[in-house]
Amino acid sequence: MTAESKDIIHSRLWEEEAADADPFTADACYCSGYDVYGEVLEHATYPEYLYLLFRGERPSAQTARALEILAIAIANPGPRDPSVHAAMCAGVGGSPGAAALMAALAAGAGVSGGAREVFLSMQLWAHCADHPAAWHEALTTPPAAGRMQVWPDAEHPPGFAAHGQHCSLPVRQTLQALAACCDGGCIGWLATHRETLELISGRPLAMTGLLAAALTDLGFAPAAGEMLTLLLRLPGAAAHALEQEKSGIRHFPFFALDITNDPGPRAGQ
Amino acid sequence: MGGCFPGERAVFRGHDLHAELRDADWLDLYLFGICGRRHSAAQIRVLHAIWVNTSYPDPRLWNNRVAALAGSARSTGILAISAALATSEAAIYGRQIDIAIADFLVRARAAVKAGRPLTEVVAEELRVSRGIGGYGRPVAKSAADERNAVVLALAEREGLAGGEHVKLAFAIEEILLAGRWRMRMNYAALAAALALDMGLAPREYYLYLFPAFLAGMPPCYVEACERPEQATFPLRCQALIYHGPARRAWAKHAE
Incomplete structure (x- = not known):
């Protein structure tokens, strides 16, 4: 086997047919067997194609609608959200568009309100499902000291708000919309047991927990749920970065700083 | 931790950056920012050596390849290297x-x-x-x-x-x-x-x-930029080996 013949990529989701006389240009692309440009392009909705990419199967109409609801619910967490705020920091300074989205991904990736929290919450849903006793144990037992990871330790139960007092209206509205669209599953159970879980955890349900329940119902593994969360929150970050680039630094917060160990000006300054 | 006073001074962990720290070795300053302690010259030499001796400008390495591919696609050097560094958290x-x-x-x-x-x-x-x-x-x-x-x-x-x-x-x-x-x-x-x-x-x-891997990354980016555009690690369509479901019709399925 030559070195070149080893340089291949194995995939269960993508196949290409090369154009005649041009081995580097694809004439046809197939996603899990479906002709993307010949058929999917005209007949599928974006949520259907997104689901196909991640799951390898086209979704039912109900599943596609649930994914669409989720995508709308988290498309723009708003300019106060750390991920969007980070993107705006890039935008206002005129950084490249990719830097704005990289900033949004970094600030939106964490275990507190970010995609890693969705990952952790999905693990909880996989473990506890619709068993109140399992939830009670999971939410009241402090996490065992595990092996150190690059992620900082979680400081609140995943899926619940770090600081909120009540479950926010947008979270309740999204839950209602999803419950109306999907029968049973984690979402159906959450719709009737949300307040019980909030009582046990001592915190209101957050969008991360709602997302985790819905993504679990849609059949995504935690790693895929984490990736989708990162992906689906980018539209708002992009739009706000572009907006701030136009409005400029004079209209963007710079915040007051309290330096507790300031040595003060040098003599003569 | 610190802050800047434009036109006047900057504070770095309770010290005047342009007075007490202005001659600091960069790694010593970097570590001071992380842990609030200064390190001896001998320690800094060893810590420098740990970085130096793992700086491999090999564009096949997965993190470096990110920088090379970004160069091939004529992205910016900073985006290329930032993404390659993030990839190093493997x-x-x-x-x-x-x-x-x-x-x-x-x-x-x-x-x-x-x-x-x-x-x-x-x-x-x-x-x-x-x-x-x-x-x-x-x-x-x-x-x-x-x-x-x-x-x-x-x-x-x-x-x-x-x-x-x-x-x-x-x-x-x-x-x-x-x-x-x-x-x-x-x-x-x-x-x-x-x-x-x-x-x-x-x-x-x-x-x-x-x-730690940073010094090996710019050469990968620079080399890719010196080649013709999109000519670094090109893959033919045939290089994709498909193992998924057989071809099927979307429209027919929907009926």
Whole structure:
């Protein structure tokens, strides 16, 4: 086997047919067997194609609608959200568009309100499902000291708000919309047991927990749920970065700083 | 921690950057920012050497390849290298391994001090984690790590190679070589041990290592930029080997 013949990529989701006389240009692309440009392009909705990419199967109409609801619910967490705020920091300074989205991904990736929290919450849903006793144990037992990871330790139960007092209206509205669209599953159970879980955890349900329940119902593994969360929150970050680039630094917060160990000006300054 | 007073001065961890710290070595300043402590010149030389000797400008390496591909696509150098550095926070090499081995060395040292035999500690770690990052390498499981002798010699010259964590790292290697695992200590374990012996905590060590692969990345980007556009690591359509479902019709399915 030559070195070149080893340089291949194995995939269960993508196949290409090369154009005649041009081995580097694809004439046809197939996603899990479906002709993307010949058929999917005209007949599928974006949520259907997104689901196909991640799951390898086209979704039912109900599943596609649930994914669409989720995508709308988290498309723009708003300019106060750390991920969007980070993107705006890039935008206002005129950084490249990719830097704005990289900033949004970094600030939106964490275990507190970010995609890693969705990952952790999905693990909880996989473990506890619709068993109140399992939830009670999971939410009241402090996490065992595990092996150190690059992620900082979680400081609140995943899926619940770090600081909120009540479950926010947008979270309740999204839950209602999803419950109306999907029968049973984690979402159906959450719709009737949300307040019980909030009582046990001592915190209101957050969008991360709602997302985790819905993504679990849609059949995504935690790693895929984490990736989708990162992906689906980018539209708002992009739009706000572009907006701030136009409005400029004079209209963007710079915040007051309290330096507790300031040595003060040098003599003569 | 600090802040800037435009036109006047900047404060860095309670010090005037342009007065007390203006002549600082960059790595010394970087570490001061991480842990609030200054390091000796000998320590800084060893910590510099840890970076220098793992700077491989090989564009095939997965993180470096990100920089090369970005260069091939004519992205900006900073985007290319930032993404390559973020990619270095990998599970089979790089930062996830680094923090795991630093954490294990700290836990193993505490366990041994508390009276547990090291063989037992190692066996438990292998049982729970199915491996110990810092021993064996994804690309050459049982080969000696070419970086270890170089950095160890430098650390010996600086009088910094005889610490407790370094001794422990070698003792673990002895156990892993004698057993069925046949795993040698790689650079991650030695570098972590040297840094822990200097007093860095695992999370401080992890942040110190952020630029560890950096110097090898710009050459990958520059080289790709010097080639024709989109000509670095090109893949033919035929290079995709498909194992998924057979071709099927979307429209027909919908009916």
